[in-house]
Amino acid sequence: MKKYIVIKNPDFNKKENNRYAIVMNQETRNLCLMVVYQPDLFNKTNYHIATTVANLGSPSSSFCLVKMDDTYLRFFDKMPTVFEPVIMHELGHFVHRDYDESKRKKTSTQIYNERILCVMNGIVPMTEILADRFAAENVGASNLIEALRLLIAERQKISEKGSEITIKEFELRIKELERYYMEK
Ligand SMILES: [Zn+2]
DSSP states (O other), X not given: OOSEEEXXXXXXXXXXXXXXXXXXXXXXXXXEEEEEOOHHHHTTTTOOTTTOOEEOSSTXXXXXXXXXXXXXXXXHHHOGXXXXXXXXXXXXXHHTTTTOTTTOOSOHXXXXXXXXXXXXTTOXXXXXXXXXXXXXXXXXXXXXXXXXXXXXHHHHHHOOTTHXXXXXXXXXXXXXXXXXHHHO
């Protein structure tokens, strides 16, 4: 049974102030994640949904905020089914404490360069593999794979800076998920 559920504001797509969702741990009934679209709140940290999660408060905080950027907002509006898989992947990073400041000794440039190196070598970093497995357990592996496929198709249309790397990375993540869940 899935442990976490996403509760999205029913008016999510109607206007900017409504763009939030929460994730609840069904066992403890704790809210553990909130998704917002409020650029001002995050201007200082410059966080991006695809790469990181802002951990509010202490390193042991049980609550985090995810900022949606404009690209992802467009994706969510256009393809509502990608929302949960993407959010669960980010929650996976948070639950695994990948973004704890104390654990993170690298700069974002270093992380970005390592990511490119991994993709070039056909490797998915372990942190991404584990975040994907977390998401797969909560939304189903096939739904996650389908979301990644939709995101690839969308990225191919917009060709932003860095799109090529992202597409390659998504393809590698799909392969890894298929391998893992087919063997199971
Ligand atoms: Zn990730």
